[in-house]
Amino acid sequence: MKMNKVLSKLGIVQVNEGAATGAKWIKAKGEKLESYSPVDGKLIAAVNTVTRENYDEVIAQAQTAFAEWRMWPAPKRGEVVRQVGEALRKYKEPLGRLVSYEMGKSLQEGYGEVQEMIDICDFAVGLSRQLYGLTMHSERPQHRMYEQWHPLGVVGIISAFNFPVAVWSWNSMLAFVCGNTCVWKPSEKTPISGIACQNIIAEVLKANNVPEGVCGLIIGGRETGEWMSNDSRVPLVSATGSTRMGKAVGAAVAARLGRSLLELGGNNAIIVSESADLNIALRAAIFGAVGTAGQRCTTTRRLIIHENVYEQFKKKLVAAYKQLVIGDPLDEQSHVGPLIDQDAVAAYAHAIAEVKKAGGKTIVAGGILTGEGYESGCYVKPAIFEVQNEWPIVQHETFAPILYITKYTALTDAIAMQNNVPQGLSSAIMTLNMREAELFLSATGSDCGIANVNIGTSGAEIGGAFGGEKETGGGRERGSDSWKAYRRRQTNTINYSDQLPLAQGIKFSV
Numbered sequence: 001m002k003m004n005k006v007l008s009k010l011g012i013v014q015v016n017e018g019a020a021t022g023a024k025w026i027k028a029k030g031e032k033l034e035s036y037s038p039v040d041g042k043l044i045a046a047v048n049t050v051t052r053e054n055y056d057e058v059i060a061q062a063q064t065a066f067a068e069w070r071m072w073p074a075p076k077r078g079e080v081v082r083q084v085g086e087a088l089r090k091y092k093e094p095l096g097r098l099v100s101y102e103m104g105k106s107l108q109e110g111y112g113e114v115q116e117m118i119d120i121c122d123f124a125v126g127l128s129r130q131l132y133g134l135t136m137h138s139e140r141p142q143h144r145m146y147e148q149w150h151p152l153g154v155v156g157i158i159s160a161f162n163f164p165v166a167v168w169s170w171n172s173m174l175a176f177v178c179g180n181t182c183v184w185k186p187s188e189k190t191p192i193s194g195i196a197c198q199n200i201i202a203e204v205l206k207a208n209n210v211p212e213g214v215c216g217l218i219i220g221g222r223e224t225g226e227w228m229s230n231d232s233r234v235p236l237v238s239a240t241g242s243t244r245m246g247k248a249v250g251a252a253v254a255a256r257l258g259r260s261l262l263e264l265g266g267n268n269a270i271i272v273s274e275s276a277d278l279n280i281a282l283r284a285a286i287f288g289a290v291g292t293a294g295q296r297c298t299t300t301r302r303l304i305i306h307e308n309v310y311e312q313f314k315k316k317l318v319a320a321y322k323q324l325v326i327g328d329p330l331d332e333q334s335h336v337g338p339l340i341d342q343d344a345v346a347a348y349a350h351a352i353a354e355v356k357k358a359g360g361k362t363i364v365a366g367g368i369l370t371g372e373g374y375e376s377g378c379y380v381k382p383a384i385f386e387v388q389n390e391w392p393i394v395q396h397e398t399f400a401p402i403l404y405i406t407k408y409t410a411l412t413d414a415i416a417m418q419n420n421v422p423q424g425l426s427s428a429i430m431t432l433n434m435r436e437a438e439l440f441l442s443a444t445g446s447d448c449g450i451a452n453v454n455i456g457t458s459g460a461e462i463g464g465a466f467g468g469e470k471e472t473g474g475g476r477e478r479g480s481d482s483w484k485a486y487r488r489r490q491t492n493t494i495n496y497s498d499q500l501p502l503a504q505g506i507k508f509s510v
């Protein structure tokens with residue numbers, strides 16, 4: 001499908017409006033933001049950014065809508081989400097293609113991202129008939145005690161360029177079935193994918209007479225995120241992105257005693273044991289390191305390899321890296337697409353210079369590609385360096401396909417190395433030895449939010465809670481009981497006796 005056909009299918013025009021309260025668009029009055037594809041450097045479309053006034057209008061409408069939306073029975077809200085899932089199935093092809101073109105990930109991964117959206121819709125529909133609270137036994141006679149979960153209000157969603165659409169859906173679909181309204185600020189690097197999602201969902205909102213304001217969108221830069229973080233009308237801000245951004249959002253939200261849900265940087269390692277199936281380990285490591293051109297927060301950045309298989313595994317890696325095809329991500333032959341923009345290319349070059357300065361040994365050389373097919377200036381070669389784990393550059397998350405490898409002797413040392421970084425998102429061990437696997441998963445093992453055995457660090461399924469510890473921010477999105485982050489807990493005690501006994505046996509009479 002040609003890109004202009006893709007854009008017209010998704011309702012993208014030359015200059016898009018930039019703010020929406022749901023089914024309705026507002027012509028935003030801020031500066032124009034142009035989105036260029038890292039694939040070929042061409043302009044995709046432009047979009048107006050919001051002014052403070054536009055922002056306030058969208059938030060106010062979200063507040064108004066909340067008063068009504070929270071009264072809808074949860075399964076009825078779930079039915080709307082079910083239809084969103086159907087609409088996403090219908091638009092999977094063009095939306096996946098647009099994500100691939102605007103962000104630069106491979107077409108397969110673009111489709112995969114839309115599939116994650118469909119999966120969260122299915123998950124949320126089931127959840128809409130659950131959202132369970134507990135009942136407890138009261139210490140007082142003829143008393144009943146239980147807890148229930150109520151919606152919070154307006155949920156602000158700040159998402160990153162690397163998953164331009166899926167992360168919005170993880171947050172909003174759970175927030176919706178929980179009875180919240182949402183306002184989404186997509187990354188300013190991928191605004192057109194955000195506009196496309198809004199167009200898709202608008203059809204469903206209209207068909208179901210969903211109150212205007214339930215699902216808002218604002219296009220803007222850092223300042224817009226700051227408005228949201230400081231806005232006490234937004235009880236929860238869910239932010240995905242760099243640790244630096246997350247610290248700013250977390251501090252601003254905490255200063256007003258709001259809630260934040262943070263999913264920030266990772267520095268994910270795979271431990272390759274001498275008992276690993278090396279072919280599985282190789283495939284996992286390569287997809288983990290070069291998939292999405294190293295721009296997932298779950299990207300494999302470090303390999304900690306047992307000394308007895310180190311040389312052998314290194315050879316396999318080098319041979320496999322030679323096979324990688326770097327090029328247009330919409331071409332199914334390509335394994336690695338471009339980085340998001342030239343700033344990312346500069347960060348890649350800087351990291352390589354730093355690792356070399358620290359004494360890193362080049363195993364597979366990097367480089368910026370030029371010439372035919374690489375005109376956007378965003379294509380780089382996946383690189384591998386032999387390093388020491390404690391070097392500052394290795395401790396740092398660089399959003400690029402740079403893989404650091406290092407050697408270990410004892411598994412406990414490998415685990416210590418894997419944990420010895422500021423971030424704590426994802427981790428994995430490759431081993432067929434159950435003692436090693438269980439040690440890695442034990443309380444003395446990986447300190448990450450995700451720990452896998454014989455699976456790489458990326459590619460988590462929707463059903464599990466997603467997020468991590470330390471500088472990753474501590475938040476959990478998507479599966480398991482992550483929905484609780486989008487609700488407030490209320491403990492209810494009901495007295496159906498004709499007495500008023502006090503808890504803890506306290507006597508008080510007047």
Ligand code: UN1
Binds near residue numbers: 240457459
């Ligand atoms: C991210 O990079 O922000 O587990 C999310 C994965 C994907 C999600 C990544 N399902 O790699």
